[in-house]
Amino acid sequence: MHMADALISPAVGGALWAVSGGLLAGCARKVQQTLRDDLVPLMGVLGAFIFAAQMINFSIPGTGSSGHLGGGLLLTVLLGPYAAFLVIASVLTVQAFFFADGGLLALGCNIFNLGFFPAFVAYPLIYRVIARDQFGTSRAWVAALVAAIAGLQLGALCVVLETKASGISELPFRAFVLMMLPIHLVIGVVEGLATAAVVAFVARARSEALPTAPAAGASVSLRPMLIGLALAAVVMGGVVSWFASTHPDGLEWSIAKVTGHQEVTAPGAPLHRKLAAVQERTAMLPGYGFQAGKAAPAAPADARPASWPTVSAGTSVSGIVGGLMTLALAGLIGFVLKARSMQRVSGNG
């Protein structure tokens, strides 16, 4: 469920960076206030544990496939929401940097989708309410299952909203939702069962390792729930309304956006006409069949050719030639630089 940079617009990526950054700063302050200095190594080692746990697969009963732990809910059960959010964010950061799972711009989205929902929605609103601080009982199993499913469904829904709001994928909202939610229902069941199994084992083997009943006066307080809900509402509202206002209609938006460039790259510009004439005479790319001033001749008349100036006729030749040559040049520059720096190293040594 890690989103990639290539599908996110700077506006959406930036907005979610701001939200996740704010949450991160808030959680960092909370964790510092606890004055538990054993929390620092504990959080670090548990982050590493999540990585290690993700490489161990188990078989899903009744199917041929296997799954592994995601870890968001398990961390929250073990550490509480604030520290867990920091650990999840650090795991996602390392994944983005070292495994190219996700990306820099998408990091805010990924931290929000995979960290906020388990830590601040699924855990306080569902897990705590159902499990009532029991571990290893059937209540706790149900709690983990429901909480994991809910957290992953909300996260998957957010992936869809963020992708749609970015407007880079053409996938219709309905189809995207119908694709994402069932997949994450299955993943949620697996995650819930794995979380419950681990918690049950630890409760049996060493119950003191689990956080016992919350400190006096802190029994399932309403405040974190309300804050969590309000935050979720604001973010969802912001994303949805931004999406609704700037994309009244996907097609209209794309036309308006693209025609904004028409003045610059319209095929009627003198330079382009001249260029196309040059192209016709020299025929550097003989198979490339189009004429200047018209969109692709093979296009039917009702194909709205005017909405595609960035890729139509006149600009295409120089675009394609220039693009390919630029790629070749970039490769060449890299090659030369590398050869030179290698030379310098061997010269030094």
Next chain:
Amino acid sequence: MGIANWIEIGRMDELGRMDTPAHRLDARAKAVVTLAFVVIVMSFPRHAVSALTPFLLYPVVLIAVGQIPARHILKKILVAAPFALVIGIFNPFMDRVPVATLGPLVITGGWVSFVSIMFRFVLTVGAALALVACTGLYRLGAGLEQLGVPRVFVMQLLFLYRYLFVVADQGVKMMRGVELRSAGAHALRWRVYGSLIGQLLLRSLDRAERVHGAMLARGFDGKIRVLRQPSFRWTDWGFVGGGLLFLAAARAWNLAEAFGRVLTGMAR
């Protein structure tokens, strides 16, 4: 996440510790330019392809100057490709407006935007990987802290990284034990999984306790001191200025198309 990944992450760590002009640049300078790079690449309209090609220069230069083996980075990019591929492959089916013909082939807008998505994917992932390979997580963490990222989070990042190999090694050992006892089954049965992961968790908790004890013995007071790099040198300023200037120019003008115009003009 297979065991092979652990060897890979160790490889990235080795690369990050090399000493080349690219590695000597301040981590903040590289982080800022790389972030600007990703934002600018993603700010192009969705059918841009040729205008994006000059951007390849940035990761390529970083990789070349940093003497990072390009094959290593390419392999990582390929492994991460499925998500963008799965979402992007719908564009050709959703958007069937023909925009150009190439001989007998009719090219639709969807294919153009699909190519754009995949190229952006290569660019953004390549830049992020090049940043880490030329910086290493320790220097990057120190840089992030200087840029104002909360200290607790930077500490968490460095600690996680510090124990990644240790805990993973434990996990690998336990898996080997299971494999030796269970005749070639790849995925674990339910009960085995719960207690195996539970054991791993308990060992991790014990380790955290020992680490904490060791830290206390060395005078740990709840704060981590991150080694600070010397201040920004003029090469760092040059890198930031030159990098941003290049990005701005490539965003404002379609450099590849201008280049193509010169080429086709010369062909006359």
